[in-house]
Amino acid sequence: MDDVTRLLAIEDIRQLKARYYRCMDTKDWEGLAKVFAPDAIFDLREVNSVRHPLTGLWEPPYGGEADVHRGHAAVLTMIRDAVTKLITVHHGHMGEVEITSDTTARAIWAMEDVISNAPGEPAMHLHGYGHYHDTYLKLDGGWAIQTTRITRLRLSRG
Amino acid sequence: MDDVTRLLAIEDIRQLKARYYRCMDTKDWEGLAKVFAPDAIFDLREVNSVRHPLTGLWEPPYGGEADVHRGHAAVLTMIRDAVTKLITVHHGHMGEVEITSDTTARAIWAMEDVISNAPGEPAMHLHGYGHYHDTYLKLDGGWAIQTTRITRLRLSRG
Amino acid sequence: MDDVTRLLAIEDIRQLKARYYRCMDTKDWEGLAKVFAPDAIFDLREVNSVRHPLTGLWEPPYGGEADVHRGHAAVLTMIRDAVTKLITVHHGHMGEVEITSDTTARAIWAMEDVISNAPGEPAMHLHGYGHYHDTYLKLDGGWAIQTTRITRLRLSRG
Numbered sequence: 001m002d003d004v005t006r007l008l009a010i011e012d013i014r015q016l017k018a019r020y021y022r023c024m025d026t027k028d029w030e031g032l033a034k035v036f037a038p039d040a041i042f043d044l045r046e047v048n049s050v051r052h053p054l055t056g057l058w059e060p061p062y063g064g065e066a067d068v069h070r071g072h073a074a075v076l077t078m079i080r081d082a083v084t085k086l087i088t089v090h091h092g093h094m095g096e097v098e099i100t101s102d103t104t105a106r107a108i109w110a111m112e113d114v115i116s117n118a119p120g121e122p123a124m125h126l127h128g129y130g131h132y133h134d135t136y137l138k139l140d141g142g143w144a145i146q147t148t149r150i151t152r153l154r155l156s157r158g
Numbered sequence: 159m160d161d162v163t164r165l166l167a168i169e170d171i172r173q174l175k176a177r178y179y180r181c182m183d184t185k186d187w188e189g190l191a192k193v194f195a196p197d198a199i200f201d202l203r204e205v206n207s208v209r210h211p212l213t214g215l216w217e218p219p220y221g222g223e224a225d226v227h228r229g230h231a232a233v234l235t236m237i238r239d240a241v242t243k244l245i246t247v248h249h250g251h252m253g254e255v256e257i258t259s260d261t262t263a264r265a266i267w268a269m270e271d272v273i274s275n276a277p278g279e280p281a282m283h284l285h286g287y288g289h290y291h292d293t294y295l296k297l298d299g300g301w302a303i304q305t306t307r308i309t310r311l312r313l314s315r316g
Numbered sequence: 317m318d319d320v321t322r323l324l325a326i327e328d329i330r331q332l333k334a335r336y337y338r339c340m341d342t343k344d345w346e347g348l349a350k351v352f353a354p355d356a357i358f359d360l361r362e363v364n365s366v367r368h369p370l371t372g373l374w375e376p377p378y379g380g381e382a383d384v385h386r387g388h389a390a391v392l393t394m395i396r397d398a399v400t401k402l403i404t405v406h407h408g409h410m411g412e413v414e415i416t417s418d419t420t421a422r423a424i425w426a427m428e429d430v431i432s433n434a435p436g437e438p439a440m441h442l443h444g445y446g447h448y449h450d451t452y453l454k455l456d457g458g459w460a461i462q463t464t465r466i467t468r469l470r471l472s473r474g
Contacts, residue, residue: 018252094334129405176410247445
């Protein structure tokens, strides 16, 4: 792959990830559907777990197979169910994107999420930080997220 | 437009937006002046409004025509008056940049702002999240912000 | 330097900085070691100082020469000692990267850091915002951080 093609792929993937976050938080389900590949997998096993800085171990709760959502429809349903009634802010920050072939890529993105109940609902507030670990596939319509997995640095509640 | 020219334009606009945030928060008014086009428009009608996740409606207060600042001098004056006595942090995050012609572009950027009074002043704290919706113009001196509009996902006070 | 080489350098430096943050927060010391040039300098004199918005002056505590860490080993030791027992989140945001020659570059990055004690330790929480001011050197193995300096917009404790 020549340099310009690689730079274009990185730019496309960076904007794809921005679109993922924006569509999720503005509840643009049509836009969100276009972000994922048909065989997308969303791995949430570590989404409520944080790594203890002294032991280096991931602390519970650590999810199981039920927290791995497989296929385009299952991934979209999971996200929609998770965020539709909440005020959510998901921010992607700096990332490391590696183009591994003409049609495949992977990336790690720093992330922050701020989630709370809607006004009038019981108070609930989560504020987390961590990383997304993604792989991407180039389809006819452009790059799409094939697999995505969240790890946590920090999660506060209250 | 060839691929390299488009990539250069996207990179220039990404750095332009970074400069906008940095100059505003470090109170570098000369630097900030260079960021905007002569006929710049800053639309703040939705800056205090948040979209309710259940109804999908923008909740008041929703501003009026007086919250649309038109022209380079008016935009600079508005920003300077708004932030000069405060401690402000404005962060731009991931964005989607589209080059629409050799001299025009548009983008949506995720944003976060943290605003408080200076030490010794009465306590005041705002923490918001949302998006900037911008258009850009390529002038002789490079890309500049032509129109910019803020929408909110979340705004907390206290 | 031609346009494509410049774009590649900017992309490499952006990913280098992402790697710096990720390795620091995940305590990946081998990865972190690769980020810095042999003669790296980390200037922390302003890391606890914030600029007062009304006076424009940097407020104490403002560090001295002991807060400037010189050389690869000293920089790595300082970071390791500073973060190894803490839960840390360091986020880099938008940046302005300037390639100054085939082998040198500089950048300013917006940053945010969230630092607290591990569970079971006495409560300690810092949340800061500011900028990194960096220079970079292109070595045989790629771009590396040569000098890095932090300035603060805001720092809250408690």
